[in-house]
Amino acid sequence: MSTACGPDAEAVTRGLGFDCHDVSPVVSVRPPWQLGNWTMPLLELLVVGGAVFALVHAVRRARAGDPVNLALWWASLVYLLVTEPPLYFPEWFGLDRRYGFIFAHNRFTVQFMGDRLPLYIVAFYPMFSQLAYELVRSLGIFRRGALRGSVAVAFVCQVFYEVFDQIGPPLKWWAWNPGNRIVDRPALATVPLTSMLLFASVSMAAMTYLVVRLAGHRASVPKVLLAGVLTPFAMVVAGLPASLVQGHTTAQAWILGAELALVWLAGGWVVATHRSPPEEPVPAFARYYPASYLGVLAVIWLGSFPVPPASALYALACFLAAGLVLAALYRARRPAPA
Numbered sequence: 644m645s646t647a648c649g650p651d652a653e654a655v656t657r658g659l660g661f662d663c664h665d666v667s668p669v670v671s672v673r674p675p676w677q678l679g680n681w682t683m684p685l686l687e688l689l690v691v692g693g694a695v696f697a698l699v700h701a702v703r704r705a706r707a708g709d710p711v712n713l714a715l716w717w718a719s720l721v722y723l724l725v726t727e728p729p730l731y732f733p734e735w736f737g738l739d740r741r742y743g744f745i746f747a748h749n750r751f752t753v754q755f756m757g758d759r760l761p762l763y764i765v766a767f768y769p770m771f772s773q774l775a776y777e778l779v780r781s782l783g784i785f786r787r788g789a790l791r792g793s794v795a796v797a798f799v800c801q802v803f804y805e806v807f808d809q810i811g812p813p814l815k816w817w818a819w820n821p822g823n824r825i826v827d828r829p830a831l832a833t834v835p836l837t838s839m840l841l842f843a844s845v846s847m848a849a850m851t852y853l854v855v856r857l858a859g860h861r862a863s864v865p866k867v868l869l870a871g872v873l874t875p876f877a878m879v880v881a882g883l884p885a886s887l888v889q890g891h892t893t894a895q896a897w898i899l900g901a902e903l904a905l906v907w908l909a910g911g912w913v914v915a916t917h918r919s920p921p922e923e924p925v926p927a928f929a930r931y932y933p934a935s936y937l938g939v940l941a942v943i944w945l946g947s948f949p950v951p952p953a954s955a956l957y958a959l960a961c962f963l964a965a966g967l968v969l970a971a972l973y974r975a976r977r978p979a980p981a
Contacts, residue, residue, distance in 0.1 A: 798910020
């Protein structure tokens with residue numbers, strides 16, 4: 644038996660409704676109406692459509708002389724290829740003895756890598772990096788510097804990502820391995836704090852900073868590759884304080900919680916105190932997609948109760964904060980001409 648479908652993986656995937664032994668090694672396709680619940684095809688449409696919208700927007704920006712959006716779109720896929728395979732198959736990289744089995748995605752319409760990687764997750768990376776960057780850029784914060792803009796991106800990523808992240812496990816979009824005490828603990832309800840901090844904020848902020856600095860004037864394939872490959876190192880640095888007290892869950896929770904609070908305080912302060920006259924109209928992607936994303940996730944939340952109270956409360960705080968970001972955008976920017 645491959646460790647890719649060992650006892651822990653079997654238990655987790657059976658809880659999701661399928662057997663990890665019965666998978667296609669390369670790609671599998673199934674009808675959307677055969678998925679586990681009504682939210683899954685809706686989520687796929689939202690994310691894949693958003694990635695396409697983001698690509699169209701990035702190409703338009705590149706043709707207008709700004710290569711950052713397009714470089715960030717592609718760097719997100721590089722980052723995906725660097726980070727996702729070790730999460731699904733730690734034994735391929737000699738990490739299985741240290742980290743063990745971490746989590747599994749449910750079966751969606753299109754799936755890769757032994758049903759471990761859904762197509763919508765591939766699309767999520769470029770869609771989400773573009774959503775956060777474009778909101779912050781449209782507010783004019785990056786005109787004050789790449790670091791300041793990236794701090795704002797960390798906050799925007801947190802509040803927009805967690806409305807998705809907190810509802811995923813209750814709806815069985817994916818499941819964490821409850822027996823994994825190294826990666827999956829400590830947690831807020833069903834979501835590990837390391838995921839909330841490192842994936843939801845640190846990674847996207849670091850990648851955005853690297854892309855803006857490396858490809859801000861002239862993008863190239865080596866620069867895009869470098870930004871995507873270097874991003875995980877920022878996650879290692881941000882996760883180092885908690886790793887120093889490995890095995891002490893309460894201490895780790897306090898450290899990770901303090902870092903999350905810093906994301907909220909620093910990033911929220913940058914967004915809230917930014918005052919700058921508009922330089923250009925807000926583009927269609929920033930005007931429509933983030934609000935659509937929040938609206939669809941709100942429908943999913945309202946149709947999915949009951950969920951863990953801690954998840955619901957944190958998601959509500961994120962919904963409110965994300966709404967305030969959008970309000971700031973609409974207040975500060977006039978619409979683009981038709």
